Amino acid sequence: MPAKWADRFLAYVTDAPGGCWQWTGYLMPNGYARITVDGERQYAHRLSYEVFVASIPDGLVIDHLCRNRGCVNPSHLDAVTQRVNVLRGESHAAARAQQVACIRGHPFDTANTYVAGNGTRKSRRCRAAARDRARRRQGVTRVPA
Structure with missing residues (x-):
């Protein structure tokens, strides 16, 4: 991501309780942050992970460790399998599995x-x-x- 995009990205971030970087740009109805880069819509948390941590390996998804879908703090994000992501969550499936x-x-x-x-x-x-x-x-x- 060019420096101009990184500056634009960080312009949409504000500090929030728990160390979250709360996204102040567009939030989808499901609570996930979204940004448009070069005409392409992307999840902001995935972009944050790729910019500040590493590329996301094939077959993995990004889990919000803080459970805040609007958070884009790379230290709150973890690349995991879909199964691990679901089981870490608060869904009915996660509760049943436990x-x-x-x-x-x-x-x-x-x-x-x-x-x-x-x-x-x-x-x-x-x-x-x-x-x-x-x-x-x-x-x-x-x-x-």
Whole structure:
């Protein structure tokens, strides 16, 4: 990035609590900062990482360690896989991944965990109990193997 672009970039930055460099330019509705460079729209946090840290390796995304989408402080940015980015976040998927037991308290360990085709985890004990309840509702008796 030429020096004139770096000066323009920094003109849109203000200090914020927690050491964030808050973007004062355009913020998209989802909270991410955006800038236009040479007619091309770019995420400002990605540009900040590339200018002040290094190029972003293929297959990686930039994670805001401060959880502030409008922050462009390169020391608050980390190049990680999409999976790591999601798991570090505050989403429903991140919360589910951090669970160590099902809602009935059965542990998510190797012996008791079934991973469904869509990647969700189920307790084998709960799954077997649900199948038994369904069979009883349908009037089907289970034949031992």
